[in-house]
Amino acid sequence: MSKVVVIGAGISGLSAGIYAVRAGFDVTILEQHNIPGGLSTSWSRKGYYFEGGMHWLTGSSPKMPLNKVWREVGALQDNNPIELRDPLYNIIDENGKVLSLYRFLPQMEKALIEYAPEDKHMIKKMCRAVKDFTNFHMPVFDTRGCKCRNPVPVNLVELMKMLPAVLRVPYLTNTSYMEYIAKFKNKNLRHLLGSVIGYRYNALSFIYTLGSFASGDxxxxxxxxxxxxxxxxxxxxxxxxxxxxxxxxxxxRVEDYMVKGVVTNKGDFDADAVIVTQDARAAVDNLFDTMIDEPWVNTMRHEAVTEQNIFIGMGVKADLSRLPYCCVFPLEKPFEYAGCKWNELRIYNYSKYKEHAPEGCTSLTCLLIGESYYFWKAAKNDGTYKDKKKELGDLFIKELSKFIPEVGSDLEVIDVATPCTYERYTGSYEGSWMSVWEKGGKQYNYPQTLDSIWGVYFAGQRIQMPGGLPIAVYTGRQAVQFLCRDTGVEFV
Known part of the structure; x- marks a missing residue:
């Protein structure tokens, strides 16, 4: 039985570990943290629980091919039934009126047009594009040359249904998300639509996301x-x-161009193969004695644009159930810090989730998405890191309390996590959790093996753009299929 070491117990590492054990390998996962999940994580502070890793799951619907993978690895079971949150996002305007973004397309179109009739043409155009993308999803394929006990059949009907969306891809990939949003005249509608994903992506990422919601996923x-x-x-x-x-x-550890094991803070682990699920961009520079000099690795070094965020968790001694799950608060003046600025605050409200806070209290979270890693890295180096985290927290609370007064008067705890926090606990490159697919940029999907070293396989969110949970679980599966192909073992 071949020994396999998996580096990392994030979603990708757990996926790889499960499939490798099922195929008959002797598998050990090595994790630097004390809990599993990697970047898909949550934590508690003073009785408040902060969801820091997931707001929705691609492949949660049984209709999606990826759902079978989530079921195979045991991620989805009877103990975590799926909730289809609706509405998705809600903007509370200066007059206290709520504008919502719904899953059901006719309902969404009607609500948006009633609020912003001046944008009727653009709203209808957007909804037609979203409808085309309700059939556009991530397919699951087997690796060529891998013997599979239960091969995944190629579904031509499924692929044909994606054609209308495929025809829209060139325009959407060559239009930035912000350019697309700017076509809407109503400023509050722009605020609402501009809060769905990170601002640096192309318009395809935005329409695809809305299409996934509308499909029931x-x-x-x-x-x-x-x-x-x-x-x-x-x-x-x-x-x-x-x-x-x-x-x-x-x-x-490599000898004669073959993997022999790994060196850790707790000693050596022998292995016939190593599956690296730590962020590949960081791993290729940090885990090998000799610099990896292969075309795809060098492309990744030059082309990876990281999606970073500052995470703010708040525990409020007040029942905020009057507010919807996701509130978007438009700002008259941008909120600025760490070299970034934000035109709206997107707040997740967990008041209906009783396990997230003591009775009568509420857990709130916010992602401030933007490139702030080097700001925080410099603060760590010059000794001002803690002071700047506190300064940001104070400024943020002051701003948010204009919309939710209880945040200013009844705050019990605030926790700020920076890209350096994610880097520390997960080894992620620049503390990032996805790759940005920019306007006009290529969608890089990288090989998961090396020509220069036998027995090394890569998996994780950096391997296929844009990344995230679906890519993590899928590339974990793929890495084991490559391993099975190379060793002549049947993939189960």
């Missing part, structure tokens, strides 16, 4: 990211997989 599994990760961990352990927490891999 992208639900929220009860218990969030931690329950899903723990489900996968228990599935892995039940199959006989081994895991070592607080074990940081420092080096992949």
């Amino acid at each position: 992208c639900g929220y599994p009860e218990g969030g990211s931690i329950r899903m990760a723990n489900n996968m961990l228990e599935t892995y352990k039940a199959l006989g997989g081994k895991i070592e927490f607080r074990t940081k891999v420092e080096n992949v």
Whole structure:
């Protein structure tokens, strides 16, 4: 039985571990943190629970091919049924009127036109594009040359249904998200639509996301990211997989161009193959004695544009159930910090989730998306990191309390996580959790093997753009199929 070491117990590492054990390999996952999940994570502070890793799950719908993968790895079970949150986003304007973004397209179109009749033409045009993308989703394929016990059939009907969306791709990829939003005249409608994804993406990412919601996908599994990760961990352990927490891999040991194992802070682990699920962009520079000099690796080095965020979690001693789940508050003057500026605050309200806060209290979270890594890195180096986190927190609370007064008067805890926080706990490159697919940019999908070293496989969100949870679980599966192909083992 071949020994396999998986570096990282994030969603990709757990996926790879599960499939590798099922194929008969002797598998050990090494994780530097003390919990599973990687970037898909949550944590508690003073009785408040902050969901820091997932707001929706692509492939949550049984109609989606990826759903079968989530079920195979045990991520989705009876203990985390799917909630289809609706409405998705809600803007509360200066007059206290609520404008909502709904899943059901006719309802969304009607609500947007009633609020902004001056944008009727553009709203209808957007909704037609979104409708085309309700049939556009991530397919699941088997790796060529891998012997599979239960091969995935190619569904030509499914692929044909995607054609209307495919025809829209050139225009949408060559239009930025912000350029697309700017076509709407109503400023509050622009605020609402501009809060769906990160501002640096192309318009395709925006329309695809709305299409996924409208298709009935992208639900929220009860218990969030931690329950899903723990489900996968228990599935892995039940199959006989081994895991070592607080074990940081420092080096992949290579002899005569073949993997021999890894070196960690707890000693050496021998291995016939290593699956690297730590962020590949960081791993290729940090885990090998000799610089990896291969075309795809060099492309990744030059082309990776990282999506970063500052995460703010707040515990408020007040019941905020009067507010919807996701509130978008438009700002008259942009909120600026760490070299970034934001025109609206997108607040997630967990008042209906009783396990997130003490009785009568509310957990709130916010993602401030933007390139701030080097600001925080410099603050760490000059010793001002904690002071700047506090300064940001104070400024943020002052701004948000204009919309939610209880945040200013009844705040019990605030927790600020920067890209450096994510880097520290996960080893992610620039503390990022996705790659930005910019206007006019190529969608890079990288090979998962090296020509220069036998026995090294890569998986994780950086391997296929734009990344995220679906790419993490899928590339974990693919990495094991490459391993099975190379070793002549049947993929189960």
